Amino acid sequence: MSQSVTTPEPITASHIRTILSQHGYRITSPRQRIVEQALLHDRPFTAEQLVAELRNHEDGSESNIGRATIYRTLEILASMDVLSRVIQPGGHAAYVVDAPGHRHHLVCSQCSATVAFTSCPIDELVQDLIADTQFQIHDHMLEVFGLCPECQPPTNGT
Amino acid sequence: MSQSVTTPEPITASHIRTILSQHGYRITSPRQRIVEQALLHDRPFTAEQLVAELRNHEDGSESNIGRATIYRTLEILASMDVLSRVIQPGGHAAYVVDAPGHRHHLVCSQCSATVAFTSCPIDELVQDLIADTQFQIHDHMLEVFGLCPECQPPTNGT
DNA sequence: ACCAATAGTGAGACATTGTGTCAATACTGA
């Protein structure tokens, strides 16, 4: 087996609290609820999805979390590499929970099953690009799309 | 100079008409105006940008083109590789005019200057991913972000 | 424990972006 596939180490809500603190962010109740809700997902989820999920469930005791708060918090979590911003096949933005570090994702176009991988083939390319264009290169986005084994049409084995 | 950078061959409106025909699309007046407007751009532009630009200028003679038509046409052009869908640093979708073929883009985060390149470092990676995950891999998206020479802060050469 | 400073919140108005409908229109090939 090559080095491509990452077995993600679990990341906990308390770990994320620590990271928030270290970055100077306050530990607030909405942020904690957002983090916990995000951690329930092992596939990409959209901001609006979380908005819906966090809208007071049957339990009328929970207060609502404002849409703006959710968008803001997701951005913060992404900036700290707790989440990754990914692009879904259709072109829409979503987030996935991630262990920290540089990751890319292989996403099933059908069911959104996601496999993170760490090998990044960009590094050598970047050197060429810098030499050719004189750009300073700060970032890149790479997403790979396909069909997971479950979603592949059965081969017609006559 | 390495092979990374593409000097784009010009693509003309009439060439695009041919491509449309070959794909079974009709040559309509709105499509021609959309194509011509798109060709004026050498940087990424959004669908809404075109909507605005095509909204009858001072010249009251031109009729309006519906928003839906513009979105539809851009998708068609992208599906024929006349345009590429790209993701801007902020995460928003845009299109760039392209010579046909497999391209990626290096985009300036500040001024959106764009350099297309053809070298794609994905191929070997894809083999590993297939072996490791059993996914069928159909597509990928790669964008590189940075600062073009013009937008780089001057080095403080004391 | 208390307090002052201030980061953070949420409601909602609003802006932007994208989709769906459908009668009317304009291409195209025959």
Add this chain to the structure above:
DNA sequence: TCAGTATTGACACAATGTCTCACTATTGGT
């Protein structure tokens, strides 16, 4: 020229994202 049909555009609507601002809650210092 004409019938068949792909395409249009207006518009309503859905979805997504941004902004504001008075109010609240967290935090570090005392």
